[in-house]
Amino acid sequence: MSRAVAVxxxxxxxxATAARIEAAGLTAIRMPLFAVRAVDWALPDPARFDALILTSANAPRFAGPGLDALANLPVFAVGPATAAxxxxxxxxxxxxxDGDGAELVATLTERGFTRALLLGGRERRVHAGGVVAETITVYASDPLPITPQVADALAGTVALLHSARAAQRxxxxxxxxxxSIRLAAISDPVAAAAGPGWADIAAAPVPDDAALIALARRLAD
Known part of the structure; x- marks a missing residue:
């Protein structure tokens, strides 16, 4: 019998991820550890920048109408979901x-950009400096209360880790x-953030949901 997969x-x-897991014939346990909310932000002069960096799909989802003023900037997105x-x-x-934010910044540097604007979350890992001229917080992920009884439902599951914060939480x-928990992480750094002591842990070959779910299917057997 396959293990359930905790999202x-x-x-x-x-x-969306739970639906894909269920479509693959597995049982999904929906247990969000954080709730995302928009954060008020001030729109800078778009003329100051030559590119826009997005390291999470939550940035365009929660940025609000101010994002429209940045539509002329070329966008560098950290993965397919963010690009979509x-x-x-x-x-x-x-x-x-197809990597993380640091790799995306390196790509901009190689391509000659020098004044990029990054819109991201409150706990982002990429900060201003070098090619990134400015970073602005447009959303925050707040921890949700998880009781010990709810946490017990994770026993014997495959847990999906989409971020280092989720791994740490x-x-x-x-x-x-x-x-008793097997971990399927979206990248090696996310896997490392979980620390030791798990039943098994592996990282997806590319940081997207499809690869992560394929990994979870293997770990669930």
Missing amino acids: LRPEPGNA AARARGLTIAETG LAEIAGSTRA
């Missing part, structure tokens, strides 16, 4: 990365169930 990412991504969310807001994708709440 820990915030909504609306949680429901940006296109849905009318932005033009210059490149979609899971490590905090897993308690005695840690040794």
Whole structure:
């Protein structure tokens, strides 16, 4: 019997990932660890920048109407989901990365950009400096309360990790169930953030939902 797969990412991504898991014939446990909300931000002069960096799909989802004024900037997105969310807001994708934010910044540097604007979350890992002229917080991910009884439902599951924050939060709440949980992480750095002591842990070959779910299917057997 296959293990259930615990989806820990915030909504609306949680429901979308859970639906894909169920379509693959597995049982999904929907347990978002964070709730995403928009943060008020001031629009800078678009003329100051030569590119827009988006390291999460939540940035275009929650940026609000101010994002429209940046539509002329070429967008560098960290992955397919972020690129899709940006296109849905009318932005033009210059490149979609297959790594993390640091690799995306390196790509901009190689291509000669020097004044990029990054829109991201409150706990972002990429900050101003070098090719990134300015970073602006447009959303925040707030922890949701998880009781020990709810955390016990993770025992014997495959837990999906879409971010380092989720990995760290899971490590905090897993308690005695840690040794029974297998982890499917979206990247090697996310896997490392979970720490040791799990039943198994592996990282997807590319940082997207399809690869992560394929990995979860393997770990669930």
